[in-house]
Amino acid sequence: MKKFTASLLVLILSALLVMPAVMGASPAPAPVVGEIQSSVSFRSAPSTSSTVYKYLKAGDNVVILEQTNASWYKVQDVLGTIAYVSSSDKYIEIIYNASIVSSVSFRKSASTDGTRLRYLSKGESVLVTGQPNSAWFAVTDSKGVKGYVSTSEQYISLGASFSLPSGTKPGSGTGGGDTTPSAPQLIENTIAAGMKYWGTPYEFGSDRDTTTTFDCSDFVRTAFREGAKLTLPADSRKQGDYVKAKGATKSDWRSLKRGDLMFFMEYKGSKASNYAGINKATETITHVGIYLGNGQILHTYSTESGGVRTNDISGGQWENRFLFGGSVL
Structure with missing residues (x-):
């Protein structure tokens, strides 16, 4: 800091x-x-x-x-x-991303029983890094010391919401209250989380514990984990099963909503005729991406394509290979 x-x-x-x-x-x-x-x-x-x-x-x-x-x-x-x-x-x-409104205890744990590290002074700037519950923010001070302060607006003023972790918002400091963002906000958070990895290299079977490379399902999983605090299954087929279990899957990609997942079969060629006569209900999922709306998909699929990117769906392989899609929320 x-x-x-x-x-x-x-x-x-x-x-x-x-x-x-x-x-x-x-x-x-x-x-x-x-x-x-x-x-x-x-x-x-x-x-x-x-x-x-x-x-x-x-x-x-x-x-x-x-x-x-x-x-x-x-x-x-x-x-x-x-x-x-x-x-x-x-x-x-x-x-x-926050400032102290009036002197407040800076504690080692998220509890009034937690050891007081010191008092934060009025006017101090801090970084809010999380919210373990409705009564406490996790913060880091200007010297890099990590601790907890009350969420009450009497003590702390937050900056713009884009700078705060998903689900973080001011509270009464006494517990209670819903800190879960709306579904549309979770989707926007997820897409923003995915976009920040634009150009990250593709690697088949990428390490699920790092963000230096992605394959398709790892990228989708990372975007939803960071943006919606939702941990999806680690591979595209199980992600497909997850969406099916939620119900209301769509076989027409034009019926999808922004943030829905899209699932695809293996590549058989660039022409629609290459996929004629195929029973897509029995095909195996080989790829997944996030629908952005306006005929665009956010995904990653090969080293040659440059890693994380967007593509048009209509009139090409992505339209021809599409199996089904739906929401994970």
Whole structure:
């Protein structure tokens, strides 16, 4: 965790000036601060074809104002310039996403009986890394010390939700309450989790305990584990069985919803005629991907294709090989 420096303080204070405040409303969200990990373009728009204002260097800090889409953050630098950078963790890491509203106990465990490490002071910035229950946040302070604080808004103000782990939200600090995101939000979290691995190399039979390479089912499993906190079976056939057990599978891919899984048979050729007469109800699943909507699939299937990527479904092998699809939620 980066130390809280004077330049970082200036950055946070300047960001507060662009955050709206409403009289009588809850406190404004805490600034979300990111640290640049390696040199990255600071652009005029969320596109690689937009103008490059400059290059941010490793160690620079920015305030993240919003996540424009799965690939881009809108940020503000120390000079107050607002522009866009890649959201890939290769280039930027969130180091603070909450601030302390009033002095609060920083404890070793998620309990009022837990050893008090110290008191966090009003105005301190911290990184919320999880929420073990409705009453406690897991946080890391500016010196890298890990502990727990109350979720009560009396004590802590969270930054924008894109910076927080799935299911993390402020609570009363007294227990109770539902912290589970809606199904649509879980799907968006899952797709965002998958998109951050764009270009990760393909490897058949990839190690399920790492994210350096993926095969198709490992990629899908990782996206849902990170985005929806759901651990799917480790291979595509068992994932297919999982979806069937949920019911309401679709044999027409155009009937699928964003975030549904798509299952495919083995490749027999690029033409529709190569699949004529095949009883797809008896075919074995050999591939799986995530339907994005608008005729697109997010998946990985070969070294030559460049690893994790998207493809059009209509009129090609993916339409011809499609067996069925459905939701895991």
